[in-house]
Amino acid sequence: MAFDYEQYLRPGKLPHIWCPGCGHGIVMKGLIRAMDTCGLEKNNTAIVSGIGCASRLPGYVDFNTLHTAHGRAAAFATGIKMAKPEMDVLVVGGDGDGVAIGGNHFIHACRRNIDMTYVLLNNYIYGMTGGQFSPCTPVGAKASTTPYGNPDPTFDIAKLAIGAGATFVARTTAFHATQIDKLIAAGLRHKGMAIIEVLDDCPTAYGRRNKFRSVIDMMKRLKEIAVPIKAAAHMTPEQLEGKVLTGILHQEERPEYCEQYQQVIASAQGD
Amino acid sequence: MSSPKVEIIESYCKGCSICVEFCPTDVFEMDGFLAKVVRPEACTKCMQCELRCPDFAVKVH
Ligand SMILES: Cc1ncc(C[n+]2csc(CCOP(=O)(O)OP(=O)(O)O)c2C)c(N)n1
Numbered sequence: 001m002a003f004d005y006e007q008y009l010r011p012g013k014l015p016h017i018w019c020p021g022c023g024h025g026i027v028m029k030g031l032i033r034a035m036d037t038c039g040l041e042k043n044n045t046a047i048v049s050g051i052g053c054a055s056r057l058p059g060y061v062d063f064n065t066l067h068t069a070h071g072r073a074a075a076f077a078t079g080i081k082m083a084k085p086e087m088d089v090l091v092v093g094g095d096g097d098g099v100a101i102g103g104n105h106f107i108h109a110c111r112r113n114i115d116m117t118y119v120l121l122n123n124y125i126y127g128m129t130g131g132q133f134s135p136c137t138p139v140g141a142k143a144s145t146t147p148y149g150n151p152d153p154t155f156d157i158a159k160l161a162i163g164a165g166a167t168f169v170a171r172t173t174a175f176h177a178t179q180i181d182k183l184i185a186a187g188l189r190h191k192g193m194a195i196i197e198v199l200d201d202c203p204t205a206y207g208r209r210n211k212f213r214s215v216i217d218m219m220k221r222l223k224e225i226a227v228p229i230k231a232a233a234h235m236t237p238e239q240l241e242g243k244v245l246t247g248i249l250h251q252e253e254r255p256e257y258c259e260q261y262q263q264v265i266a267s268a269q270g271d
Numbered sequence: 272m273s274s275p276k277v278e279i280i281e282s283y284c285k286g287c288s289i290c291v292e293f294c295p296t297d298v299f300e301m302d303g304f305l306a307k308v309v310r311p312e313a314c315t316k317c318m319q320c321e322l323r324c325p326d327f328a329v330k331v332h
Pocket residue numbers: 051052053054055070093094095096097098121123125126127128129134202
């Protein structure tokens with residue numbers, strides 16, 4: 001049976017703006033399936049984004065959506081969640097939006113452990129603005145601003161999120177389509193800050209510069225580099241060279257921010 | 272069981288060829304810039320095409 005995506009899409013919005021083969025569409029479908037699995041109600045859900053190709057995603061889905069300033073999605077989402085803690089709040093955005101200009105908001109949302117689900121589409125580049133390097137561009141890779149190869153070391157977004165205090169951290173890729181919805185659903189069910197990084201392809205601004213002949217080559221690379229965290233436990237450092245771990249990388253219970261804040265309110269009111 | 276119906280919404284298809292590559296039974300071929308269903312009878316309903324299409328353009332009924 002074909003999955004009925006239309007029930008969650010704003011009418012008349014397709015075809016979307018993303019380039020042929022851009023993985024953002026694959027992630028959007030996974031997100032929709034996850035929200036369907038978890039039974040999220042349209043009126044009780046807010047999806048927030050900043051700026052970028054990835055950040056265009058909320059414009060297509062029929063929920064409460066907020067398209068905000070570049071890098072500031074986590075801050076706007078924090079405001080929504082604190083004003084209406086009963087709402088399900090999601091953030092969607094790219095690597096540039098999330099951990100370059102928005103890095104500060106990202107780490108502090110993780111630190112607070114506020115109950116939201118952040119889907120970060122990491123395509124290693126600023127896609128929308130023509131391919132400037134991001135903190136996730138691999139060392140040596142070409143971007144419009146690194147024509148001789150990128151000298152900067154990269155962020156490991158999952159480690160950054162764990163170090164900053166997120167209590168659910170997972171990773172998958174645009175190739176692993178069914179894992180996208182499973183991990184987002186697990187993140188939605190988790191109480192606290194859930195980060196789901198999806199390694200993605202940008203054939204237009206990254207692939208062409210970095211000798212990928214086609215979208216299919218980019219998809220195959222995502223397949224090859226991914227190692228499930230359980231399988232990695234039995235592999236040597238040599239075997240893990242150049243690989244990325246996928247699955248739920250970290251999960252813990254810690255007090256959630258809105259609940260903690262209710263106690264502040266109660267104390268201030270003299271209860 | 273009635274045979275599966277594989278549909279491509281042409282106005283959504285951008286011709287990335289992901290369905291052509293990942294269909295295990297070669298149901299699709301490229302026809303210029305668009306994907307086309309050429310062997311519908313070979314479909315096993317594995318849903319790989321529908322799952323992976325970034326453009327909401329493939330449906331398996
Ligand atoms: C304050 C501000 N600075 C810079 C820009 C230009 N800008 C728009 S999108 C973008 C990068 C987006 O990259 P990413 O978040 O990785 O999304 P992608 O396009 O790769 O999906 C930049 C720098 C902006 N819109 N606002």
